[in-house]
Amino acid sequence: MSAVVLFSGGQDSTTCLAWAQARWSNVQCVAIDYGQRHIIELDCARKVATAAGVNLAIVPCDSLRALGGSSLTGTLTVPSGVPAAGIIPNTFVPGRNLMFLTIAAAFAFQRGITELVTGVCQTDFSGYPDCRADTMTALQAALRAGMDSPFTIHTPLMFLTKAQSVLLMRELGRLDLLALTHTCYNGKIPPCGICPACLLRAKGFAEAGLADPLIAASLGPAEPPAAPSR
Numbered sequence: 001m002s003a004v005v006l007f008s009g010g011q012d013s014t015t016c017l018a019w020a021q022a023r024w025s026n027v028q029c030v031a032i033d034y035g036q037r038h039i040i041e042l043d044c045a046r047k048v049a050t051a052a053g054v055n056l057a058i059v060p061c062d063s064l065r066a067l068g069g070s071s072l073t074g075t076l077t078v079p080s081g082v083p084a085a086g087i088i089p090n091t092f093v094p095g096r097n098l099m100f101l102t103i104a105a106a107f108a109f110q111r112g113i114t115e116l117v118t119g120v121c122q123t124d125f126s127g128y129p130d131c132r133a134d135t136m137t138a139l140q141a142a143l144r145a146g147m148d149s150p151f152t153i154h155t156p157l158m159f160l161t162k163a164q165s166v167l168l169m170r171e172l173g174r175l176d177l178l179a180l181t182h183t184c185y186n187g188k189i190p191p192c193g194i195c196p197a198c199l200l201r202a203k204g205f206a207e208a209g210l211a212d213p214l215i216a217a218s219l220g221p222a223e224p225p226a227a228p229s230r
């Protein structure tokens with residue numbers, strides 16, 4: 001059995017990749033080069049895919065950048081702190097998940113694959129309407145009808161908190177992969193620590209009671225332990 005993971009090199013899609021590898025023998029990743037402000041995302045996607053031993057296809061799709069209006073595709077300032085409830089922040093890229101899942105479905109269709117996996121999550125979501133379960137249900141119906149193929153969109157993180165997502169990765173035994181991921185909206189490694197994405201990630205690890213392997217990896221190797229005294 002095969003599956004296609006919509007992949008970004010971030011924490012959530014990397015967790016989805018590990019989840020998919022525990023279920024299907026042939027897992028392939030699709031990442032989209034959409035003119036994202038931080039090309040570091042695609043570098044991380046390549047590193048994670050290599051470490052996980054999966055094929056990664058990077059598909060160009062630059063129309064979202066041309067449309068503008070989002071701080072993740074243009075020069076708008078990324079807001080600091082957690083966004084207020086009910087307000088869609090300027091990090092929202094309208095249509096992104098709809099387009100990307102359609103591209104992933106087309107990629108899967110060409111290879112006879114029907115299982116699609118995405119890391120959307122409405123529990124901790126930043127006010128993004130395209131991360132909600134009802135959007136995914138509607139999109140799955142549209143993809144099935146539009147390509148006449150029995151697609152299933154799997155959303156293993158949909159109702160998990162970030163802490164539960166971290167614990168899921170530990171259960172899957174692949175926390176190591178998270179050292180290679182990228183989350184920061186400001187494109188920083190080590191993470192900036194003040195953007196909404198960094199805050200959410202840090203909160204998840206803190207609540208899970210685990211250290212973020214990305215922090216340790218990005219700060220360089222730790223001092224070797226002192227030789228035991230006799």
Ligand code: ZN
Pocket residue numbers: 183184185186187188191192193194195196197198199
């Ligand atoms: Zn950040």
